[in-house]
Amino acid sequence: MKILITGGAGYIGTRLSNNLVSEGHDVTVVDLFWFGDYLDENVKRVSINLMELTVEQVSEYDAVVFMAGLSNDPMANFSPQKNFIENAAAPSYLAYICKQARVKRFVYASSCSVYGFTDNQIMTEDSDVGPEYPYGISKLQTEYSIMKMEDEVFKPISLRKGTVGGWSPRMRFDLVVNTMTKYAITQGKIVVHNPSLWRPLVDIRDVVQAYKRSILSDSSISGVFNICHTNYSIGDLANEIRDTLLENGYDITLEIQNRPDVRNYLASNQKAKDVLGFEPCYMPKDSINDILSNMDLDNVNFEDNKYYNIATFKEL
Secondary structure: EEEEEEEOOHHHHHHHHHHHOOOOOOOEEOOOOOOOOOOOOOOEEEEOOOOHHOHHHOOOOEEEEOOOOOOHHHHHHHOOOHHHHHHHHHHHHHHHHHHHHHOEEEHHHHHHHOOOOEEEEEEEOOOOOOOOHHHHHHHHHHHHHHHHOOOOOEEEEEEEEEEEEEOOOOOOOOOOOHHHHHHHHHHHHHEEOOOOOOEEEEEHHHHHHHHHHHHOOOOOOOEEEEEEEEEEHHHHHHHHHHHHHHOOOOEEEEEOOOOOOOOOEOOOOHHHHHOOOOOOOHHHHHHHHHHHHHHHHOOOOOOOOOHHHHHHHOOO
């Protein structure tokens, strides 16, 4: 297939783009490369803002994937104006020109953040949503606009991802599994701000699988799908990370606090299993071992801004 991925040089996009190219697909990435370039040499690169793309340019692709925009709450809260441009207007524009170009498959990177704070209820794609902050609001805005564009040809898929963890050539240490691993290795302890809060977690390799299944799915399939493996309390996650690192020779302790947090949600992945054939394979311990296998952590500068999206964003 000929595939266009906007934001394809990011944390998830790099692994997805490189994987697709390795399987023989023709992949073009549109990206401003804020966080560097770790793409395979066979990936085509276009360094422009996606708002400059035209109907004619996207018409040559079998599938278009939106993975661009601001990637988390800290970035969105730092610049709500930029957030609503990059996370609502830009993907809606991209979907619009793809529909005009009769691109058959459009895949949108959404987030379980659209659920907001829930009272420990497992959320399905039909559950009520209630985001209260710019990031989740903009993700939900775009879902509505894109799904309303569906017709007999244009079949969009929106992937509401849980919190992603694991290794990527374009590495991040500002996601909960990766963050806890970093602090455990550098400080010998994991600080748990609130052990009772819940997150739906997913390994980056399973996320890549979900995108590939969406891109390659039957053209009749469309809709919104939760993409996660297992719901973890933050306390249970910390215990699993500690135990995994102990198995790898690290001496780790836990420090339990009880800070309030505005994010608490659980999600079901049953629809993605039934419709997309999504079968997640990796637990948080596998994400940690993937990091340990691919990085020389004794020689990593954990203070480098390139590992933290908000730090790089503020520099820009």
